[in-house]
Amino acid sequence: MGEIIDGYKFEQRHGKSRVRVARVWRSQEDGVHLFAEWSVDVSLLSDCVSAYVDADNSGIVATDTMKNTVYVKAKECSEQVSMEEFAIVLAKHFTSFYQQVTTAIVKIVEKPWERCYINGQPHKHGFKLGSEKHTTEVVLTKSGALRVTSGIEGLSLLKTTQSGFEGFVRDKNTILPETRERMLATEVSASWRYPFESLASIPVKRLYFTKMYLDVKNVLAETFFGPPNKGVYSPSVQATLYQMGKAVLGRFPDVSFIQLKMPNIHFLPVNLSSKDNPVIVKFEDDVYLPTDEPHGTIEASLSRTMSKL
Incomplete structure (x- = not known):
């Protein structure tokens, strides 16, 4: 929903795009490694109109902070997660941690790394790049309304x-x-x-x-x-x-x-x-x-x- 400012309907959002993050999970039991590489886009709908019309940045969540949050939350995922789950983790953080954020939209594209097989045996820590890519978009509002694609x-x-x-x-x-x-x-x-x-x-x-x-x-x-x-x-x-x-x-x-x-x-x-x-x-x-x-x-x-x- 837009706001009427100076006689104009005004809508805004801001975010960080193409945040690349790779995560390795190492099993202590059998030495098998799990690996994922994601490109993350974060977009926030928030109450920061004053940054546009009054040059007041006090309501802005810096896009650099969004980038850093992606790495912090990846570190906190101590067990392997799907990228949809990771997108939900990020969206939940941004809508609950920041009072001014009303909606978080998180899009992720997963690079298709696949485990290598050597002489028919799965390699414990070897991966090769596949072809098709897995994508997701999670939209979460502060009220808890959710959409997962x-x-x-x-x-x-x-x-x-x-x-x-x-x-x-x-x-x-x-x-x-x-x-x-x-x-x-x-x-x-x-x-x-x-x-x-x-x-x-x-x-x-x-x-x-x-x-x-x-x-x-x-x-x-x-x-x-x-x-x-x-x-x-x-x-x-x-x-x-x-x-x-x-x-x-x-x-x-x-x-x-x-x-x-x-x-x-x-x-x-x-x-x-x-x-x-x-x-x-x-x-x-x-x-x-x-x-x-x-x-x-x-x-x-x-x-x-x-x-x-």
């Missing part, structure tokens, strides 16, 4: 068959042929919202959000590919996107809303010919030109009819 970015999926596109609108500018045999590739970005409306409503389960993230990611991939021995046909990216969102809501009662963005990354059939040689390369569903752009953009969201958005 998790997501995934850069989940690259590709299948070499069982994809087609037919029956679409054709006009004088349409040259795309209809097909029941093409490659389907995309880079999924998904975000899903939990129904928890207060801190007390969050399940008391260790690494609950981490498990949910892994489970949702698996369901998205399983629905895209179909059974490993026979797959599943995709009549369009739109149809596959809908089935993926529907599968997540059907499998997880704790997800109330999901949004999916799935660019159609094209692999174009290659046919090469010349005047002297009419068939240099003849496409037989085997040689493609990979492209990054332009690409199709398809997105949609699904929510339970009774969920509060």
Whole structure:
């Protein structure tokens, strides 16, 4: 909500972005190390209008303090936590410690470090960088109202068959042929919202959000590919996107809303010919030109009819 100042509606917030922090947890029992790297954004809605209109900084929480708080709270997490839990810890601190702060918004992106396996054995302290990123946004007000959103970015999926596109609108500018045999590739970005409306409503389960993230990611991939021995046909990216969102809501009662963005990354059939040689390369569903752009953009969201958005 804005305030009327000098005849203008005025809204403000301030925060610290891209605070990078890495945390190692070392087991004293078996010597196994756990590791996480996060990029944290903190944004505060607070009563500090006087800093803007009167040059009075007495109500401002310095953004440098926010940065330092991220490191302090990471140190205080003596046991491994999911990044959603860490975001909640930060949001709870800022809304409870500072009287003038009415709402804290904490966004985190986790870098996809994965444990290394050497000769089939998990390394105790070795990690390699993966691909897709885990994201979260936590919004917490001083009154205790809570909203938790998790997501995934850069989940690259590709299948070499069982994809087609037919029956679409054709006009004088349409040259795309209809097909029941093409490659389907995309880079999924998904975000899903939990129904928890207060801190007390969050399940008391260790690494609950981490498990949910892994489970949702698996369901998205399983629905895209179909059974490993026979797959599943995709009549369009739109149809596959809908089935993926529907599968997540059907499998997880704790997800109330999901949004999916799935660019159609094209692999174009290659046919090469010349005047002297009419068939240099003849496409037989085997040689493609990979492209990054332009690409199709398809997105949609699904929510339970009774969920509060």
